[in-house]
Amino acid sequence: MDTVTGIFDNIKAIQIDNPADKIISQLKQLVTSGQLKPGDRLPPERVLSERFGVGRSYVREAIMKLEFYGLLKTSPQSGTYVAGYGIKILDSMISDIIKINKNDFGALIEARYYMELNSAKLAAERRSDNDILEIKSAINDYNEKIDKDLEAVEEDMLFHIKVAKATKNSAIESMILILAPDIIRYKIETDVCKRDLEKMAVQQHQDILDAIIARDAKAAQKAMAAHLAKILEASTKHFLNNTDDLEY
Amino acid sequence: MDTVTGIFDNIKAIQIDNPADKIISQLKQLVTSGQLKPGDRLPPERVLSERFGVGRSYVREAIMKLEFYGLLKTSPQSGTYVAGYGIKILDSMISDIIKINKNDFGALIEARYYMELNSAKLAAERRSDNDILEIKSAINDYNEKIDKDLEAVEEDMLFHIKVAKATKNSAIESMILILAPDIIRYKIETDVCKRDLEKMAVQQHQDILDAIIARDAKAAQKAMAAHLAKILEASTKHFLNNTDDLEY
């Protein structure tokens, strides 16, 4: 036995969590325990870092994260304040923030599916002429790749992003954007887009575009549903789903 | 003239943007100019901070942000790498990330509307018995506040969050969560929820719950649409909307 590493091999795995997330947990506890009430000012960053036994960087990171979700508001030379939301909702939201970005693919694909249905619908209602041009361009890029028998996952995603842009709703656009990378990763990893499916997509994209051009919201939604049906079906088997009813 | 401040009053206002966002812009330029190709390793943080003339903290903040959206991946003692996505989509996504979180309320409310319709539907399909209990509890909290003639914006939001939890889809839950604070702010600022609307909500919440208990997806969706109709209508006047078709 030249080394003793074998014994400790599976020790280090614990404590993988980001320090910032642990700080968020601690802050949550401060809120739930009543030590930190809505509207209160947080202790100074220095105090927090000392009390939590961690560098100030992590405290700031945690605060930034919480601020991103609207739970904290920090004013430059004044302090950081808790949103005036009420303890119950604060508690609930902090809990969810911690487990955010640990989504399973099934949930991601499904969320995207519903999001995109609405995206297509609203795009059809509100698209400008320039939107049409951009979507056409994205379709062309996709088709070129397919013609050359190349992978075109990103070009497909870009098409969807352009459609989302046409909705003129920045919130919806942002959401589809947030989902995009995971979707791409999923598609590539699971090879859910077989060659024949990609060929079919050429026509499906065109159908969606045609409906958007015609400002036919219902047709656009239906075409999008058809386009996404396969990937939804393949990825949400763990949900008790019934995809045959398409009227959302 | 005791002071000369008057002259400089409107000088400082420029340069309001977060330094991190400017770094993201610069990184975007590196990508578009071809100096940084997909899959490449970024220059070390120190180099970037020097080249951009800014502290390393901001570089790290920008990288963290980009990493959150899946565009970068940083490995502890190795380096930060660009996602292998293709220049066009990278460019498009970075652009959108910069303008994220600057959503107008109209977009927010609308996005939430569609999200919640699906939330209600999926909740009806997948709710557990415990979900029912939690939703009931949220409804009770809301009703108590209303009975006492108190504001109950947060309690209402909590109801919606509980419904979202019942979907068992963490992605959808997260999205509703992200939208929640802005919605609350909007409601409070615009006083869109008049007293009579809040009274109506008591019954509407119950309708939604009943549909969820009955596992009637369509009814749940419809009830949710009715519940959100007013606020949607009030906030999306700048969109050319037709809210009378409820089949999403």
Add this chain to the structure above:
DNA sequence: AACCAATTTTTGGTCAACCAATTTTTGGGT
């Protein structure tokens, strides 16, 4: 020439010190 172990360098991770603006305290003047 090829391989491998020891060493050096480079990397992101972490922390502590400094800065400017704000707020609070102080103390002299009225």
Add this chain to the structure above:
DNA sequence: ACCCAAAAATTGGTTGACCAAAAATTGGTT
């Protein structure tokens, strides 16, 4: 007692320095 300006303390903002781990280099052995 009150007021107001000056100084001290406190705040988040910003920067640079140190750490351990990983990668690259080196140099000797086969």
